[in-house]
Amino acid sequence: MPELPEMENYKLLLGPRLSGHTLTGVEVTREKSINIPVERFQQALTGQSVRYLERRGKHLLFHLSGSNVLLLHLMLGGILYYGTAGQKPDRTVQVTLSFGGMHLYCIGLRLGYLHFYENPESVREALEKLAPEPMEPGFTLAHFAELLQKQKGTLKATWVDQHIMAGIGNCYSDEICFDAGLLPERRCTDLSGEELERLFHSMRSVLSEATRYGGYMDMPLFAGDSLTGGYDSRCQVYDREGEPCLRCGRPIVRRDVSSKKSFCCLHCQH
Structure with a gap:
């Protein structure tokens, strides 16, 4: 299962590649991996741009235009890949986020999830039971x-x-x-x-x-x-x-x- 270093690595590498880019399409092959109906999920995301990425514990947060947020938890077996359709790994993909000719493939989300929230406050409520970050300066x-x-x-x-x-x-x-x-x-x-x-x-x-x-x-x-x-x-x-x-x-x-x-x-x- 990806832990703090893995998710921090994803944040650092994906941030510059996704920030400012617009979501042009969304494909969902496993509805249980998201928290709202597929059609609504696609409509809510298509046309939005990524403002920045944030990590909280083992979660990755995609802050979007309009104050919307995507919350990703890969859980056991989850992994990400970013590339063209021709570079897509031979793995089962549950959610694909498209940015023109580039795609972010969410792979192995059998236990993990990618949830949509309308505002950061809703995400804070979803993560409120998480403990402090061990690498925070204030964690002495x-x-x-x-x-x-x-x-x-x-x-x-x-x-x-x-x-x-x-x-x-x-x-x-x-x-x-x-x-x-x-x-x-x-x-x-x-x-x-x-x-x-x-x-x-x-x-x-x-x-x-x-x-x-x-x-x-x-x-x-x-x-x-x-x-x-x-x-x-x-x-x-x-x-x-x-x-x-x-x-x-x-x-x-x-x-x-x-x-x-x-x-x-x-x-x-x-």
Whole structure:
């Protein structure tokens, strides 16, 4: 599932390509992926221009002319591709947004969605339960420590809960725990002040690096895109079961923690 770095990467790459461009057509092949009837969705969007893109947690917001907003959540298996009809990937597309000869393909929206809102206030209401952003300047070590000390669950369960911190999922929860040298099954209430500080700095470091390298998505966003997916080869533990730990050489193991798959090194993490 795309997480904060992946969606931030999409925002940074799509923003300059879509801003100021007008939607000339909309195709929907899965009505459950949108929140209003298809005909109304098409009529509402066609002729509107993109003003700018914004990210909130794992969501991407397309701010349109007339104060309308499209809210995208790719969920599990979702991915984007921007290109011509001839460049369209051989994948099932649920929604296509056309900008003249260029198209934004929303792929794999079996669980994800692209919802239309008439104004930003409606979007704020839809996202009001999301927690603070972990990379915000105002999200300090003191705030982080206070937040985690209130949680009774495991680190894994806490990281992926969007009501506690917005944007982190399975991949980066494991990467952060490895960087901090802590097992994902550790209980938040058992963490020392020094361990909380390590976690905070690991969170900032891992998310910054992952964003800088374009996240871990395995498909380019457009032809010639050499950034998207660059972090995949830099993952230390995620999805590397049985491979040698890059620190100690012992095999990475997979465990189910709080009913979620998790990868770690039992030697380097405690």
